[in-house]
Amino acid sequence: MSTGQLPPIESVSGGSHGVEAGYEQMLALAERYESQAADFVEMAGLGAKVMANGDLLESAILSPGSFADAEVQVLDATTGTDGLTVRAIGIEADALGVRAVVAAFKASDALSKHATEMIDNALGRMLLPAALASLPALLLAGGAGYAYYSTLSPAEQQALEKQLADDLGQLLHDHPELAQHLINGGGGLIQTLLPGIGLLDPADGPIDQATTNDAARLLSLLLGNSTDYQVNPLSDLPPGVGAESEVPGDLRTLIQQLDRTNQIDARDPNAQGAIQIQQVGDKYIVYIPGTDDMSPIPQDGEHARDMETNYQLIGGLDSAYGNGIKQAMLDAGLEGKDVMLVGHSQGGMVSTSLAADPSFTQHFNVEHVVTAGSPTAQVPHLPDGTHAIHFENRGDAVPLLDGEDNPDDPNRTTIKFDEGSSDIGGNHGLDHYANGAAAADASSNGSIQDEIDRMRDDGYLGSGASGPVVSYQVTR
Template structure:
């Protein structure tokens, strides 16, 4: 009997065993040192108070030698070379040393981030200027290339297109860090193409919200969203007559089960295109201890310019989310959850692609979290670095497949937070579209389930303790459609 080989996990960052969790543990140690030093100082002061006690001083007349000997020992124990006061000073110095080390590490991290951002931005700006200067020649070359392309037989056009697509897929799979840096240079590229219009006197946007004072990829995304109208109007209604899938009829027992249920939600508009924008809400357990899992699929319309005015899961929404803006999809999800009676309830958000983007964004939005207690977020193939901070009470697990270009679209690694874990695995090929499929993320989730990594296992344990992974009965699955 053959054994299924799980995809290798290439890296795990953040979480309870991440770098910043280590910083916090070091600061906890420093606090313990400081408390211990305070206790020693208090004990030293107690010794002085004892020696100054009136009754003890009166008794010294009766036994002056014994009193003097006791005084010497007390002073030695409290203020002597090896006394409590000296030890307290040493421990306090250790605490300051630990804090200084953490501050130095954090400063080094910030410097590395700033340096990387500056290099990417400068590279993009230089390329943008060159492209702007060479635009006439590029247009002529493009016209000639298109004319040559048009003369090729259809089978040769298809073969050439396949070779180009495969070459791009191999580049993304073999060198994801290069693709990420190219995306991260988007702000500088925009600046170079527009001659500084974005960060100049026109101030079309408000750059400088990142590690550098200059246009960022987030600025570029905001500009694209504005050019498309920045539409946030939405409509929500419940879809009836949709039976829960086999996967959704029982509570998920693992991360892989969550991905399978998410895939079933994603398939709703595959079976019936008019269901575009559908999300599903799974109820687990009985009142008053019920929990809710909201399954949020990704982009329906991948066209750079939306093809119609109804699809809420389009590129305009992606631009808004990367730019840190409000979106019709996010607003519609919130309304659907309110309509379903989830106000004040414990929830988990599970999203693929754009669905993971909006899940992470909502979990960090105070207007959203005043209605819902978002205990967990699980994302698959989603760029989420544009959300810099999640509340301490929210645990997030981000799955990213090597060779999937979509998680690279934020241009940065996810923030390292103790409650936020990023798992990168390799189930990729040169097929960029295939690498983004939820089926690949089912396999990546299986690898995470089987991993012994502390950050991953702590995330899973929290999901189990909070009742989202386990054997409690499913008491309902409802479906809502969000449209523009």
């Protein structure tokens, strides 16, 4: 692929050059100011000690003029109008100013988030009353629409359905923020549907109202909130199926390896729920695919990668998939090892969730997380030693399901690129995310390149043959 064919990167947030990293650099500058001011104060105190020196005082008898001149010079340098004490006060004031600016910026960010959550919650509360108020008109329009639809030939009906789907997909591609705000109003909508149910309160968000995370938690509870799992090794995959035994050379290759794992169940329907673990030197990359069963209500009791797991992950709960991945890694002998988690869709959700879970990180040192097409904002923080790259394709609805932007943290870089179209399902494909990763490889953005360099330094990106790739199947 030539550079001219790479999809444009629309935005990069977080990482070493992000807003939060800038705040940290400003606070570090304030600390240096304060340290310098303390040094000046200490140096100013030496002036009094110098003037009280016995030998110096005795010399005053021999040369009173020289002593007086030295006294004036020392006092002027330490406590004078341009001395160390005054300079220390000025530097300390600068430090306080820097801290005040950072505090003001952070307060503004928090206020903006609070206001957005309040507005979105109110929007969710308004949806049901608005729909009920317009129900007669909707029924009338729907009846007229069905009457017209019924007069069309099967080919014309199919064309109309495709046109409607394309129009909806184009709307999502052109205005993804609309879908994000609607989803973020999920807590308000559920509160309206089920007033006083109590399962949504107390809310866990930045406002004293239910959030989308609360709504997802309720849905998972209604489905049973099962976390039972079963893990089996997969040792008889067809030749050429799954990740190759080559060290990923860059982000694009890493996503392509994930895609090969993702395609295992397409080649072998009995292998649904497959994950793969690749040894790279003395470290390991875990490839974690996404949802198999997209039915709102799971259709069987076997799939661990179903909508119940999605609800659990957005709601901040444990899941059968996450527990099964942990057990598979233990079975593979990864206790105490350095690992990278790479996930698509639900796989990225569970990767981010596990990396923030102390009960998981007590067994594994998660150095890196890479997600493709995953909602991950429901995980507010990752440990300082864990670095993440989140890829989001414009027009892909799945990354919007958390209802908000990812945290702008120094150790989390979110890359939004545009290789989308009106095909909502197609925009979620890993072929697009491999191209987005290639655009990141070619980017000069500081946050991106710092993360790539860190992955190389840590040994996850390189060249040549890797160690073995082992496969496991996670089911309920």
